């Protein structure tokens with residue numbers, strides 16, 4: 001029996017452990033942290049729970065076992081993540097960033113780098129270690145993130161890394177990474193996407209390197225945001241920050257584009273299951289409300305047809321979204337942790353469907369869903385964030401799916417037949433601004449300055 005949706009005993013125990021942590025240790029911390037107006041203090045309120053998660057083997061569960069990590073399969077990581085996200089996807093995002101920051105080291109780093117960076121992440125006696133992933137950049141002019149693979153050298157990623165002797169010198173800005181650390185002085189190690197060649201486009205000129213806490217020339221400012229208030233996001237400025245050459249991930253030299261595409265698809269099922277967790281919490285709250293409240297009628301509103309039908313639909317969609325998330329994670333496990341297509345399709349489909357489910361739950365509860373005591377405010381904010389972050393569904397995930405589908409080599413039955421979809425550079429750059437300008441044959445070349453004026 002190859003297709004079997006039953007969890008193994010080990011998976012059930014993992015789920016129980018994650019649920020117990022989430023409900024007993026995490027849940028009491030979250031309402032206060034979510035209400036805290038200062039983003040750095042909000043984040044700090046989650047630190048004791050993080051240390052508990054670290055000690056319980058949750059915080060570094062996704063990292064390879066040979067370097068001290070938990071060695072969880074992507075599928076098992078997804079099962080555990082749902083339990084945390086049903087309580088707080090912001091906290092889960094902090095944990096996810098350990099993977100986003102350090103899995104590229106495991107994919108593109110040398111043996112020495114893996115031992116050094118992943119080994120340090122998994123052996124912190126204080127249990128405070130934070131990994132981070134720093135790809136996103138601030139908007140404005142040619143700034144932004146979605147067009148990182150634009151063939152125009154002056155568009156896309158703007159953080160430059162210029163080789164000077166045995167160091168790279170970094171100048172530019174990043175935004176949204178969790179790299180500020182607990183104290184605003186930096187995460188322990190962040191994998192940063194940099195432009196190492198300014199004369200070529202994003203499919204050739206980007207690389208990835210590990211920037212360590214304490215590197216001079218980097219400042220962090222915590223961002224104040226509407227959702228996931230329990231995780232940190234920063235505005236980062238690099239001014240002549242010197243990073244040793246040995247921190248460049250060799251497999252990622254000139255391949256920063258592939259790192260972005262692989263990483264934001266590796267996290268696809270986790271972002272998807274985060275949406276499942278939030279929608280599950282909203283559904284359970286709505287069902288409970290519907291069984292206890294009459295809205296002035298003679299029976300609890302669950303007896304009304306519209307309430308039962310809609311909640312039934314919501315339950316079905318959550319169920320199918322969970323299976324798609326598991327399947328995409330299983331695909332990662334079976335295809336060398338590559339799911340550039342399937343991970344993206346899963347993230348897009350599930351996060352957008354679950355957002356709709358949360359709103360449907362609010363419609364069922366009615367006006368009282370707006371009263372803070374029921375928690376729908378937070379469900380809605382968190383559910384709205386999920387399609388937008390982690391490689392936004394519009395500018396990044398859908399564009400990648402489009403690039404794969406449009407490629408000559410694409411087999412439309414690849415996913416259903418469990419074939420590996422080899423993601424290639426020739427699948428990139430589709431739908432970037434440059435493509436639109438390239439389209440008319442013989443059209444003059446467009447500079448970044450022209451685009452800014454347009």
Ligand SMILES: Cc1cc2nc3c(=O)[nH]c(=O)nc-3n(C[C@H](O)[C@H](O)[C@H](O)COP(=O)(O)OP(=O)(O)OC[C@H]3O[C@@H](n4cnc5c(N)ncnc54)[C@H](O)[C@@H]3O)c2cc1C
Pocket residue numbers: 093097100132133134135136137139143144145146147175176177178228231233385388389390391392393394395396399431432433
């Ligand atoms: C809680 C949270 C955690 C995050 N963690 C991290 C992290 O750890 N590391 C990190 O690097 N980033 C992180 N981010 C940022 C996040 O991953 C974003 O996805 C990323 O910055 C890109 O955003 P974007 O897709 O909106 O791109 P932008 O470049 O900001 O584009 C904005 C919008 O323009 C449109 N658009 C632009 N170009 C195109 C195009 N070619 N085709 C179609 N539409 C287009 C799309 O509608 C897109 O949504 C985080 C964000 C949040 C909220």
